[in-house]
Amino acid sequence: MRIGNLKLQNAEVKYSFLEYAEGKWMHLTYSIVPEAPEPIADQIRTIEQAELEFFERFSINEDTTILRRFFSSDLISHRDEIDKFKERKSSDFFLSVTEQPTTNSTKLAMIGMCLNNIKPGSKTRDGDLFYFDTTQDVQHLFFGNIVDSEADEYTNSEVQTEKIFSYLTEKLKKFNTTIKESVLRTWLYSPHIDADYNGIVKARKTLFDDINMTEDTHYIASTGIQGGSGNRFARVSMDVYAVIGIDTNTIRYIQAPEYLSPTHLYGVTFERATAAELGKSDFLFISGTASIDSEGEVVHVGDVVKQTERTLENISRLLDSGGFTKDDLASFIVYLRDPADFSFVEETITNYLENLPMVYVKAPVCRPEWLIEIEASAARLIK
Secondary structure (H helix, E strand, O other), rough: OOEEEEEEOEEEEEEEEEEEOOOOEEEEEEEEEEOOOOOOOHHHHHHHHHHHHHHHOOOOHHHHHHEEEEEOOHHHHHHHHHHHHHOOOOOEEEEEEEEEEEEOOOEEEEEEEEOOOOOOOOOOEEEOEEEEOOOOOOOEEEEEOOOOOOOOOOOOOEEEEEHHHHHHHHHOOOOOOHHHEEEEEEEEOOOHHHHHHHHHHHHHHHHHHOOOOOOOOOOEEEEEOOEEEEOOOOOOOOEEEEEEOHHHHHHHHOOOOOOOHHHHHHEEEEOOOEEEOOOOOEEEEEEOOOOOOOOOOOOOOOOHHHHHHHHHHHHHHHHOOOOHHHHHEEEEEEEEEEEHHHHHHHHHHHHEEEEEEEEEEEOOOOOOOOOOEEEEEEEEEEO
């Protein structure tokens, strides 16, 4: 992975290229974080101009863009400008927007992703679903901001989560596939994670039991974290990534039980990480990872620096178990319960891998004792 860092248009741009030859890339991830807060229209223009300059510098075609994920400090007031940004783009993409304020007090930050092997003309939009095919005949599906459309002030997180997964199940039927067969990664957001996580866990486990997703089969890589959807009655929202057309024997469910306990031991149902061969590349999706030990206990309660060190060690062990190295990492998203802790953890994370695309956001984790959580992605060429 070739990584680097640029200062463009009053923003910091970090990037990671998966290259198959010198100057020729297959996969790109990049983060854009403005240096200072601005009125929302100006803030998004700063991000947009930085991206345009970055694309020009590396001759990146807009048609290769598949994902842009915005982190917003106030989604209800920002949504119109984000939608205008999307309308200005010449090629469609998966838009993920979550209310998770950045730790540097800007109104927005963004992570983007590009693929250089998209089959021309295959990008398709169906409401909250965006999908496309690659030249290796793999179909990629992204579902964004799924909420219970009937939610009101009386529906709880368990009921909403059940409806969200039911909706996903029906949408996948149109592709003759299922959650168990095709979904590699989910992101479950709740604006009140401390109160509502148990309901999310219960509904997900009930569904997974019904479709025979257990500790003896497999779960899905996932992050469950505090984040708002912009819908004032939504106690839960979900983003989803699924693939169709790959050899399921190439999907591996990654564990490092000597360092991180299997999740089912403490009553939750997700994979620590999932790896999959997608065409000519091998991808690793590391779930939200925190300072946890082999018994499922929180390690270093109250010490955010020590928790960061243990979290990074756990990520390293998952990389190793999946056959990846630290040099294969493509991105981090760093979730902090207290944004003031950024100044304590930045040096530790930078020393782990400098210039990796990443965003730091305020987002409490599912256990109050966890002060930090990191999710990661990695990629390598299949030899």
